[in-house]
Amino acid sequence: xxxxxxxxxxxxxxxLVGYAALHLFFAFFDWLLxxxxxxxxxxxxxxxxxxxxxxxxxxxxxxxxxxxxVLSHAKLITTVALLEYVVSLVFGVFALLxxxxxxxxxxxxxxNDAFDALAYFVMGAAALALIAVAGWVTYQAFVRLGGxxxxxxxxxxxxxxxxxxxx
Numbered sequence: 001x002x003x004x005x006x007x008x009x010x011x012x013x014x015x016l017v018g019y020a021a022l023h024l025f026f027a028f029f030d031w032l033l034x035x036x037x038x039x040x041x042x043x044x045x046x047x048x049x050x051x052x053x054x055x056x057x058x059x060x061x062x063x064x065x066x067x068x069x070v071l072s073h074a075k076l077i078t079t080v081a082l083l084e085y086v087v088s089l090v091f092g093v094f095a096l097l098x099x100x101x102x103x104x105x106x107x108x109x110x111x112n113d114a115f116d117a118l119a120y121f122v123m124g125a126a127a128l129a130l131i132a133v134a135g136w137v138t139y140q141a142f143v144r145l146g147g148x149x150x151x152x153x154x155x156x157x158x159x160x161x162x163x164x165x166x167x
Contacts, residue, residue, distance in 0.1 A: 044099030
């Protein structure tokens with residue numbers, strides 16, 4: 001039996017990056033749209049760094065690229081995963097920094113309150129570091145497949161033109 005995706009491995013890889021994309025989409029709008037509490041409170045609970053979900057794209061890349069034979073859509077799967085990691089890292093950093101305001105909102109009356117605020121920041125930074133590692137693994141697979149960053153991001157500035165010859 002064949003699937004429209006070619007193999008069960010391809011179906012699994014697409015399902016993993018698809019689920020992560022849906023998670024980030026809904027996390028973004030849940031974070032921005034008013035409703036449940038303040039913006040800082042929503043930032044403290046934003047789902048951009050959910051480690052279970054953010055492990056899915058790197059698993060998809062490993063399935064697509066590092067299990068022989070390489071899938072025909074491996075480069076596209078890797079590109080989608082790489083974009084998901086960029087989105088997760090950028091919005092995760094903003095949410096972490098804004099969310100500190102909700103965690104330390106009000107007086108810190110005990111050492112437990114201070115420890116909770118420290119734990120929020122340290123564990124948030126650690127989650128971002130793990131996501132960055134998964135992003136790096138994904139980027140390495142992307143480069144292995146022949147991908148490169150857009151020219152504007154990958155180019156060093158051109159040297160100035162030489163001066164005109166003296167007359």
